[in-house]
Amino acid sequence: MAQNYYFDNAASSMPYPEVVKRVAETMAINYANPSSLHFAGQSSMAVIEKTREIAAKAIGANPAQICFTSSGTEANNMAMLGFCRSLPKPAHIITSAIEHSSLLAPASQLEKEGYRLTYLKPGQDGIISPRSLLAAITPDTKLVSIMHANNETGVVQDIAAMADIAHLYGATFHTDAIASFMKIGIDVVCMGIDMLSASGHKCYGPKGVGFLYAKDVECLEPLMLGGSHERGIRPGTLNVEQIAGLGEAIALCIKNGSGDRERIREIKQLLVDGIAGEGNGILINGSQESCLDEIVNFFVPGGRADMMLAAMDMRGLQVSAGAACDAGAIGPSHVISAMGRGEGGASIRFSIGRQNTLDEASAAVKIFLEATRSKGLL
DSSP: OOOOEEOBTTTOOOOOHHHHHHHHHHHHHOOSOTTOOSHHHHHHHHHHHHHHHHHHHHHTOOGGGEEEESOHHHHHHIIIIIHHTTSOTTOEEEEETTSOHHHHHHHHHHHHTTOEEEEEOOOTTSOOOHHHHHHHOOTTEEEEEOOSBOTTTOBBOOHHHHHHHHHHTTOEEEEEOTTTTTTSOOOTTTTTOSEEEEESTTTTSOSSOEEEEESOGGGOOOSSOSOOTGGGTSOSOOOHHHHHHHHHHHHHHHHHHHHHHHHHHHHHHHHHHHHHSSSSSOEEOSOSSSBOTTEEEEEEETOOHHHHHHHHHHTTEEOBSSOGGGTTOOSOOHHHHHTTOBTBEEEEEEEOOTTOOHHHHHHHHHHHHHHHHHTTOO
């Protein structure tokens, strides 16, 4: 069987073996409903509270400020809809044109409900200038939501500066940290973050679990009704085993972080040098000075993403053309388009995981160039 080279970790990362074991063990042992008052139920709740402590410590928060969700998508929806629906209309909300669809879709819904939305555009480097926020914000602005690191380009924003501007005008600041959580340091107090979204399966944990940090949980209206779970913010029986797996993943990321970071940085440099350093016209989307080590997004002039992905997949290389949630789209992503690039070419994202090796990266470069040449692009 031909070897596969998986470089789509921003869509979903390979869980640690210890996480898989922890999920299975918890499912077998802590099967009781954590809302039950008997010993078995409280044992399940103890597992949840342990992860709540781990997650809170990882971002400098208080455990009581962590609300577990089914995904980063739900966390973004809770932050946008749950917070804004507690505001009087027509409140003003600022976000960006390069957010994930799980934030842009609720923003669009809020517009239909009478809220006023402003979408900040990035520069060609993918960076949103704090000056653009300062120019757009008004005394009526109640929420500013800017993602920490972009899931397609990896470009990291100056969140602390934008949080300062938001607070200067009395607005609450939320960041989608799904792509950056456990990859770069986050301190919600030092960075002035009032709400933050995170997801398990982007940091070597299980799918089906995430969390929303909220400095003031009382500011959120529940999106669902029918229970008092999670202090009344999110009704529904908590997914004990997935939450346990998330806690295990966070702990392992903290333990292994420095070693993994150095190797991931070397792999990214090999990909950049091998693909965009050949003088073949292939470019990199987004700033490389302010970017995650895990993501590099290449622009191939004249390319068509679906055809290139198929050609690479046939050769055993798995990458993507953008967010997994938008994988069915053939045209350029809204992120690349907002940066002023996208027409007349294909954007291909490599996202590196802790399991990837330099040998795999070398093979990936070879496959990428072969697939590109097979389409007559080089």
